Structures are given as C-alpha cells and as structure tokens.
Amino acid sequence: MAYVRCRNHPVRGHNHAAEPIGFPNSGLICGRWSFQSPCNVAFIALNDQEAAQFNNGQRIFGIPHTNTAKVQASNTPLLPF
Secondary structure, X not given: OOEEEOOOOOOXXXXXXXXXXXXXXXXXXXXXXXXXXXXXXXXEEEOHHHHHHHHOOOOEEXXXXXXXXXXXXXXXXXXXX
C-alpha cells in the first residue's frame, strides 16, 4: 500500500516517490499523523514491489488502513525518496 508523504516525512521501506496527477497542485497533503501543519506538496511513496508495478504501467495505488481511497500517479519517472 502506498503512502502520501512530503520529502520531510519519508516512510521506512518506501524508497520511491511518484508524482501524483496534477503535481505540485494535486491536493494531496502529507499523511503523517503527528504533523500539525500539513505539507501541501506530497508524493506517493512506493515500496520496491509497488515501484516495479509502476514501472510495468500501474498508476493507481491504494492507501493503507482504508479501502475507500486510492491515489493516481502521473507518468513522470519515479524519484528516489
């Protein structure tokens, strides 16, 4: 499952960053729970398996702890997180 995070709050094991559709004005904000002032520029943080799926053409990823929300990545190549 992909996480939505800013560059200041990476997720362990999610070493790849995909730009969401509309980046940097996508509407995604950093999902770190303890962060009081949300960063309004966030990436889709992917693990190695998800990065392989991205490289094979997958662009829609689920978000952990919910089955009601998904995020869509752009076609911009992955960045290191």
